[in-house]
Amino acid sequence: RRRPGQFHARHRRLRRRRGWGWAGARAGVELLCVVKAVLKKIGRRVVVGDRVLVGAVDWVDRRGMIENVFERSSEVADPPVANVDHFLLLFSMDNPKVEAFTLTRFLVEAESAALPLTLAFNKADLVHEQTREAWKIKLHEWGYQPLFCSVETGNGLDSLAYILKGQTSVIVGPSGVGKSSLINALRNAQDISAVAYEDNWFARFEGTRWYEDQRVGEVSSKSGRGKHTTRHVSLLPLSGGGYLADTPGFNQPSLLKVTKKTLPLMFPEIRKMLSEGEPSKCAFNDCMHLGEPGCVVKADWERYPYYLQLFDEIKIREEFQ
Numbered sequence: 001r002r003r004p005g006q007f008h009a010r011h012r013r014l015r016r017r018r019g020w021g022w023a024g025a026r027a028g029v030e031l032l033c034v035v036k037a038v039l040k041k042i043g044r045r046v047v048v049g050d051r052v053l054v055g056a057v058d059w060v061d062r063r064g065m066i067e068n069v070f071e072r073s074s075e076v077a078d079p080p081v082a083n084v085d086h087f088l089l090l091f092s093m094d095n096p097k098v099e100a101f102t103l104t105r106f107l108v109e110a111e112s113a114a115l116p117l118t119l120a121f122n123k124a125d126l127v128h129e130q131t132r133e134a135w136k137i138k139l140h141e142w143g144y145q146p147l148f149c150s151v152e153t154g155n156g157l158d159s160l161a162y163i164l165k166g167q168t169s170v171i172v173g174p175s176g177v178g179k180s181s182l183i184n185a186l187r188n189a190q191d192i193s194a195v196a197y198e199d200n201w202f203a204r205f206e207g208t209r210w211y212e213d214q215r216v217g218e219v220s221s222k223s224g225r226g227k228h229t230t231r232h233v234s235l236l237p238l239s240g241g242g243y244l245a246d247t248p249g250f251n252q253p254s255l256l257k258v259t260k261k262t263l264p265l266m267f268p269e270i271r272k273m274l275s276e277g278e279p280s281k282c283a284f285n286d287c288m289h290l291g292e293p294g295c296v297v298k299a300d301w302e303r304y305p306y307y308l309q310l311f312d313e314i315k316i317r318e319e320f321q
């Protein structure tokens with residue numbers, strides 16, 4: 001709790017040194033960082049997975065200040081995480097039972113991240129092979145190739161570990177599908193998750209990247225902002241190399257990055273009709289595929305009602321924005 005002016009001369013010298021190159025020489029060091037006010041003022045958020053420039057480092061108190069956020073190669077809105085290579089959507093076959101509309105909502109969220117996507121179903125041990133096959137066929141029609149696994153029996157975990165190897169993946173799925181169980185089965189025994197409150201951040205450097213962890217905890221009544229929902233995102237190293245960004249299960253993806261205009265592109269069925277149809281273009285440039293004349297998107301596919309439902313939802317949201 002020292003003020004800057006109270007720093008010992010040696011600390012002051014250290015505080016002047018900055019940059020991630022230097023921090024890189026100290027792999028494994030954890031710093032509690034605040035975000036520079038100007039970044040907040042211009043609306044630059046720092047999220048888990050961001051690469052950041054840390055300055056004003058005080059190695060004795062292990063504190064620093066995030067002075068800049070580097071450009072992201074990718075970003076996922078929900079959970080907020082940056083620089084991810086791969087999206088792993090995890091559902092379970094049973095308990096909770098997979099439900100087509102919920103799955104569609106999550107798939108749309110996953111598609112909006114514009115990342116390579118793996119759709120995996122856990123708890124395959126709980127259903128008959130016929131049920132699994134039926135879903136496989138259905139999902140094929142939707143445009144996906146699902147992977148089945150069971151943390152309980154270990155089936156399919158090697159394929160998942162192979163897919164996750166060497167890249168940074170975000171794992172998303174409703175609660176109860178076995179996310180924690182899967183992560184425990186996949187990750188290192190060593191626990192490296194970190195927490196931060198309000199504007200304080202723990203930034204860690206390991207190997208070649210920074211990773212951070214944010215938790216918005218209970219906020220004091222003084223700030224008047226009341227209690228926040230906890231959104232804890234952790235970046236966990238996997239034993240085979242690579243990282244897994246984990247967040248607690250949530251049951252309603254926000255679809256924040258999806259607009260009326262981009263929604264059609266989140267459906268492989270529509271993408272297919274638009275690329276392979278004859279003609280392959282709707283009559284209107286701004287066709288929303290809601291039955292306009294000259295629309296090439298037919299209504300005879302399973303998820304068309306879901307498309308309409310999500311379209312209405314996004315339309316209402318956009319009208320209120």
Ligand code: GDP
Pocket residue numbers: 122123124125126149150151152153174175176177178179180181182249
């Ligand atoms: P999370 O909410 O997604 O993190 O789910 P958990 O990992 O907490 O798992 C929820 C419950 O499902 C726990 O009781 C697990 O033991 C159970 N579970 C996880 N994976 C499997 C599986 O492959 N098969 C069966 N039968 N149960 C599982």
Ligand code: ZN
Pocket residue numbers: 282287288289290292294295296297
């Ligand atoms: Zn159309």
